[in-house]
Amino acid sequence: MNKNIDTKKIIISNPLKLDCGKEINNFPIAYETYGELNSEKNNAILVFHALTGDQYVSGKNPITNKDGWWSYVVGENKPIDTNKFFVICANVIGGCMGSYGPSTINESTGKQIGTDFPIITINDMVNAQYELIKYLEIEKLFAVVGGSMGGMQVLQFVANFPDKAKLAIPIACTSSHSAQNIAFNELGRQAIMADSKWENGFYSNYKLNPDKGLAVARMAAHITYLSEKGLQEKFGRKLQDRDSLRYGFEADFQIESYLRYQGSVFVDRFDANSYLYITRAMDYFDLSKQYKGNLSDAFKETKTKFFVISFTSDWLYPTSENREIVIALNSIGADVGFVEIESDKGHDSFLLDVPSFLKTLGDYINSTYKVINERRI
C-alpha cells in the first residue's frame, strides 16, 4: 500500500481533466513491462487490470511475493508470450500500488490524501494510461486486453482512441454496470464505511486501518467471483480441521475459513479507500450513456478488431452482457469474434487455469499478430 514500493513510475505533467470536473496534474502512474519492444514497435500489448489487480501481471509480485495476477496468460511461452510481445500494465489511478490514489501522500500536508481524492471513472483511468503509452513512444498498440474492470477499460480505450490499437480483447465484462453489480459494490463500500476505524477516509492520520470492513467487503465480493457449482464442488459442507460442529461462531465450515483467509490476506495488500474509489468508478461505467444511449456509436470511428470472451458460469458479468457488446459491434459491421467458454469457475475463470480459454486466447492472439503483420495494416 504505497509502502516503499520500488516500482517503475512516471509523473504525468499534462493536466488531466476528470469526469467529476476536477483537474489533476503532476501525478504518478506506476507501471511494469515484460518482454522487449521490437524495432518496428508493433508488438506492444497494453493489459488493463481488474478491481484489485495491479501492474504486476506476470512473474513475482514484489509486494505479495506471489505470482503476478495473470501468470496463466502472460509470461514466457504463455498465451501472451513475453518472448514475442512487449507487455505493459499500469496501476490504475485510484489504486494503491504507486499510481495516484487516495493513499498517495499530499506533499504539502505530509499526509495521505484520503477521501479528499477526487472521484475517478473508467474514462479517467484510461486517459491517464494513454499518457503512459505516449511516454513509451508507442504510436499504435498491437492489442489492448483485460478482464472484468480491465475489459471495461479495453472498451473505453478503443472508444477514446479509435486508431491506437489494432486488436481489442474485452473479457468477462460489460458495457454498463448492472443494478446487481452496483448492489454488490455498495455492500462492500458500506462494510468499509461501517468500520469505526474508517474515520471518514482519514484513517491513516490516526494510524488506523478499517481492515475488518475491508475484509468483509472482500469476502462478499469473492463469492460473486465464483459459481454455485464451483463452491459446492470445492467446499460442499466440509468442516474445517474438525470432525463435528462446535455449536458456536467459529469457522466450522471450510468455506467460512476460506473466505476469512481471503479477507485477511487482502487487507495486507489493498487500501480501503482505493476499494471505495475503484468500485465507484466501475459503478459509474456506462459506455452507451456516454454516446447518448447508442453503444455502437462508441465504436463507429474504429477499425480495431475485437474478440469478446465470456464464461458460462460467470453470473457477475454474464454472457448476455458480453453479447450486447458483440451485437453493438455487429450492428456497425465491425470486425468482431466472440465465444463463450465453458467453465464452472465463475467470473474468476479469466484469472484461472481454464485450458480452453488459455488455448483459444493464445492461438487467436498469435495468429492475428501474424495475419496483421503480413498484411502490414
Next chain:
Amino acid sequence: MKEEFNIISNLIEENTRVLDVGCGNGDLMKFLQENKTKDIRGLEISKEKVQNCLSKGLTVIEGNAESDLKQFPKSSFDYVILSQTLQAFLNPELVINELLKVGKKVIVTIPNFGYWRVRLQLLFKGTMPVTENLPHEWYNTPNLHMCTIKDFYNFCSSKNIKIFKSIALKKSRISEINKSNLNYKNLDSHLGIFLIES
C-alpha cells in the same frame, strides 16, 4: 468438399464482404480467405468449432443463425453463405429470409434428398437413406428438414426469390440446373448450389 468450395468461390467476386453461416471448423472460410477475400466472418453454434476457428485467427461469432442473424444490419454483407446447413434448422424459411436480409446475395448449398441413390434406399430397402453425404441414422440425424433440389427450386419461385445461378454437383461433375433439366438434375446430383437474391 473441394468441388463445393471451388464452386462457391467462383460465385464470389474478389475482395467482397462475406459471412459464412454455420462455418464449422472454418475450412471454407480459410479457403475463401486464401483465394477470394480477406473480409470474411463466420457464425457457428458449436463452442468447440468456434474455438477452432478463432485459434486459426478467423473472425467467428458463437451464435445461432435462427436468433442471431438479426444483429447484422440489412445488406451488410455482399455474400452470405449457408453450406449444407439449411436442413438442420427448426425453421429453414425464417433462416432464408434472415439471410436474404443480411446479404446482398446468398449462396445456399443443399444435400439433395432427390438423388437417385437416396431414393433407391427408401424404395428398395424401405429404410431412411444413409449415404456418404447424409451419414446419420434417422434417430440421430441433425437434419430436420431434408429437401431436394427441386423442392428448393420451387420454394424460390413460390417466394419470389431470384435464382441467379443454380449448379448441380455429382461427384466432381458440375452442371447448370435450369427449368427444363430440373427433373433430371434432381435425380442425378448429390448436391445443389444456389446463388439467390430477394
